[in-house]
Amino acid sequence: MKTINIIGAGNVVYHLLQALNKSSQYKIQNIAVRSLEKALDFIPEELIVTNINQLKKTDITLISVTDNAIEQISDNIPYKDSLVVHTSGTTALEILNDKNRRGVFYPLQTFSKNKEISFKEVPLCLEAENENDLNDLKKLADELSENVYELSSQQRKSLHVAAVFVSNFVNHMYYIGNEICMANNIPFNILKPLIKETANKINYLSPEEAQTGPAVRFDTKTTDAHEAFLINETYKEIYKLITKSIQKNV
Incomplete structure (x- = not known):
């Protein structure tokens, strides 16, 4: 079973969490958040860390924050040589710090916490720097959705x-x-x-x-x-x- 860290607690994370909780192949290790109060509405307290430095190395790290914060967040991840991806539609893969292997895991959907969706129908757009990482992202995406696409940063x-x-x-x-x-x-x-x-x-x-x-x-x-x-x-x-x-x- 592969482990996942998530950074962020917005609408995308809310729906990703629901989908990942149904998977037997992936386990959420930690979720790093800024506001503990808001996170407790839908994230189990035992998964939450409020300081990014508390994150332990994992197989895949998903950064789901505002586009302006992605670069700084990736710079501050406390481990190296892991697969780190962001969920942004417009941000290039290269914005991520290259101390980790880089990729993109972009769900193309409008997300609201008070509106449930079928994640199986959400198109997932993937990008990675090497074939092995792309295959790992495809395995994760196939676990969550029936609509998986490989797109370049420009296409995305x-x-x-x-x-x-x-x-x-x-x-x-x-x-x-x-x-x-x-x-x-x-x-x-x-x-x-x-x-x-x-x-x-x-x-x-x-x-x-x-x-x-x-x-x-x-x-x-x-x-x-x-x-x-x-x-x-x-x-x-x-x-x-x-x-x-x-x-x-x-």
Whole structure:
């Protein structure tokens, strides 16, 4: 059985912990955290260390912290010649200190502690400096997920940009839609069947084929009316920009 150290206690760690707890091939040795109080909500106290220097050498160390902290954290790991990976979508493998063997274990998903997911469906994107380490990461990934990909740092960075468009930006569109509904005494729930069907269509059609609406029809009477309706100047500019982008790609 291989052992794993985890550094961090955010949303990714929460879901990784649930998945790893179901594995008979891997054992979590320690989890290094900054805030003991928050960590105790979901991490067994006997696994927690609050000082990174308390970490004992292990087979694989997973760093799951904010991108800005990855380099410093990897510098401060108290052991050498182990496999250390980060879970970032945009950070290059080379940011990790080379006193340890370096890799990436990036789960492509939006994670919230109050929303359970099936980790078996989460795409895991892997990178390592040598074949043996890549094989070790593949074994771990295959234990947790049915969707495993080997990607370079540049590919992963491109993927993360694409993910922001299809997830984070889309969610902000929900926010704007909700604001418009609230301002006009309309329940946001009325839009949920439309949201569901729009998301479902992408399983059967390409994004180009699935595109509908006044912009793709060049229905200027409707788009002009929508722009006139929008009082919030930021929302108006977003509407204009997306309309223009859709029409440029028809």
